[in-house]
Amino acid sequence: MRLPRFRPEELDDEQRAVYDAIADGPRASGSAFRLVDEDGGLExxxxxxxxxxxxxxxxxxxxxxxxxxxxxxxxxxxxxxxxVARVQQSDFERYAHEAVATAAGFTASEVNGLRHGDVSAFPDPADRLVLDLATALAERGDLTGDEFASARDHLGLPVLFELTTLIGYYCTLALQLRVFRVATPGSLDTAGSATEDFS
Structure with a gap:
């Protein structure tokens, strides 16, 4: 890890306000993954x-x-x-959101399909549309004319805006996780790099 975890007692008022918004906000209500470590640092x-x-x-x-x-x-x-986690090879995003997806009722086959890019795990047209659009946005950063028309006609432009914002946000997090070498809980080797195998 390139950035030691901030401890609550080290925070100034502005940092504490952000800390509290995360640790005590909507994410903390029934989170499927750990937000705070045993010393109070944010994960x-x-x-x-x-x-x-x-x-x-x-x-x-x-x-x-x-x-x-x-x-x-x-x-x-x-x-x-x-x-996004698959395309960006983001171990923490994968760790956290596989837990969220499982808690939300995704099957093991669906989670595995998302891990490996296996579209056959999603025969439902609504799921497949989102998967295809997310893949295009995460891999190419754009939609073809046909993809855009399909998104517009089936999701609507407001939801497409939401989807592009979500993709951009999680790509940003993946970049920050990579640059600061943030590992999943329990997956640090002696050099401080992520070692967990998700294959």
Whole structure:
């Protein structure tokens, strides 16, 4: 890890406000993965948000909005997030959102399909549309004319806007997780790099 975890007692007032919004906010209500370690430090991408509280606070608010204040269904959201995790090879996103997806009722076959990009695990047309769109956005950063028309006609433009925002947000987190070498809980080797095998 390139960034030691901030401890609650080390935080200034601005950092503490961001910390509290994460540790005591909507994410903390029944989270399927651990947000705070045994010493009170924030897990995953949230620790880095304390480096610059004005920006980190805005970023966590955006994350809260894309998770809890959109018309995207839980299934659609987790399909998209786990697609980003696969494309970006983000171990922490995969760890966290496989737990969220499983808690939301995804089957082991579906979770495995998202891990390996196996579209056959999603025969339902609504799921498949979100998977195809998320893959295009995460891999190419754009939609073809046909893909855009399909998204517009089946999801509507407001939901497409939500989906592109969600993809962009989780790509941002994947970049920060990679740069700061944030590992999943229990997956640090002696050099401090992620070693957990998700294959």
């Amino acid at each position: 995953g991408p949230f620790n880095a948000m304390l480096l610059q509280p004005a920006l980190g606070g805005a970023l966590q608010q955006l994350g809260s909005a894309v998770r809890y204040r959109t018309a995207l269904t839980t299934r659609a959201r987790e399909i998209a997030i786990l697609t």
